[in-house]
Amino acid sequence: MQERRFFGVDFTSAPRRAKPITVAAGGLHGAVVRLHGLTALDSLEAFSAWLAQPGPWLGGFDLPFGLPRELVVQLGWPTDYAALMAHYAALDRADIRARFAAFCDARPAGAKFAHRACDGPAGASPSMKWVNPPVAWMLHAGLPRLIAAGVHLPGLLAGDEARIALEAYPGLLARELIGRRSYKSDTKAAQTPERLIARKDMVDALEQGRTQLGLRLKLSHAQRDELVADASGDRLDAVLALLQATWAAGQPRYGWPEGVDPLEGWIASA
Template sequence: MPHPAPPTDRLLLGVDFSSAPRAAKPIVAAWGRRVGAVVRLDTIETLPRLDDFSALLRRPGPWVGAFDLPFGLPRELVLALGWPTDWAALMRHYAALSREEIRSTFQAFCDARPAGGKFAHRACDGPAGSSPSMKWVNPPVAYMLHAGVPRLIEAGVDLPGLHAGDPARVALEAYPGLLARELIGTRSYKSDEHAKQTPERLIARKDLLAALEQGRSRLGLRLKLSPAQHEALAEDASGDRLDAVLCLLQAAWAVGQPGWGLPAVMDPLEGWILSA
């Protein structure tokens, strides 16, 4: 029996997050709505400060957001370090650490392990193809967790399967690379380095947008853009706006799934990446 169409009065949000946003490299938020199988992009906002991100989280619902940052740490790592195994207690402990303390602790953990198995992984990393959430460089997702999750908790949003909050403001973990790889394979479509913002990457962004607008992904959704929106997403060589839109589509998928599309059995310490 097909699932009913999701309510059209619930705003959808996709966020490309940065642990150190600034005017030149802000957090990007894409707002939109889903009607049936069509996801319409309404607006894109840029947030140059973490305080701007906190303010966004406090906006009244109902909305469902998909955020490109990890919501949990690998259970293997947590047990090895003797850190709290309750998610809320673990996040309080983690938030109290400095970035230098995080880096040195995770570096020592990796140094003690054999080549090829330096990092601990969450259960979702394999199916999502995501970086381990303890990684502190390229990309520094450990710092993204450190900067983002405490603000999600402080804002009182609902984190399904992890931490109860305002049911009108739902936050889910997303990963734009998962959807991008499904549609254009391993082709690179973005770079923050001007020298690497090549015609090949522009073509990859255009191919990715065409696939999204034609609804070719397994999410069963079709992205609706104006010509100006399409051009702006294609021309953003950093890919940040496109990543926010990829997260928006993952949020749109989640609202049409039982239990937000999260596994029936999910590790309540690690969390899960949407559609992995």
């Protein structure tokens, strides 16, 4: 029987050569996750083609898989997951931004955004946020492609069970490793020695298995250097998503707690 492959995907809604979607591929051997390689996808078309590869594989994708029920109900959108995602994909971003902004404007300061139940435990941005970071656009660009590829979204939408996609959030694991220290920036001037040291500390902790996931990362010297040197943090984020996905694969219901809202979904390892 073919060995299942594991992936971690650091997603961007506007991939290009300078800022691609980054994929970390690995395999599980006992409690050791061996990094097999890193791939850069510089277009959404390349991402769709990559999703079509045959299984068995399981991936953790750093993009939201759902919207807050409170928002969906307020806007009068469909409350069936497949219908909601089709509706959302059909809207253009200007329309989405206007609707989300109006929703926020009608709410009190400090509670502008609606949240999914998983946002709090994961420390994640609300999936309706359209700036800093624009996760609403990541959902808009990525999720329809996952659905079109026919992958299986556990708890949300049935698909090819040889190709399984879970929502991951690297920031959750990063905080466990280094607390609130910053470790990445796309801005050249902010790519400081302190952030370099933070990435080195993260890689050291992952190699030593110092996380609640109970997994140890196995790297070559060249891979370690590559992860530490990448000041954008994209390669390291893909590896963090890989570890979250690999952990979830060994859990009942992929680590989802009881009673997760099938409209909102859940973040692996939250």
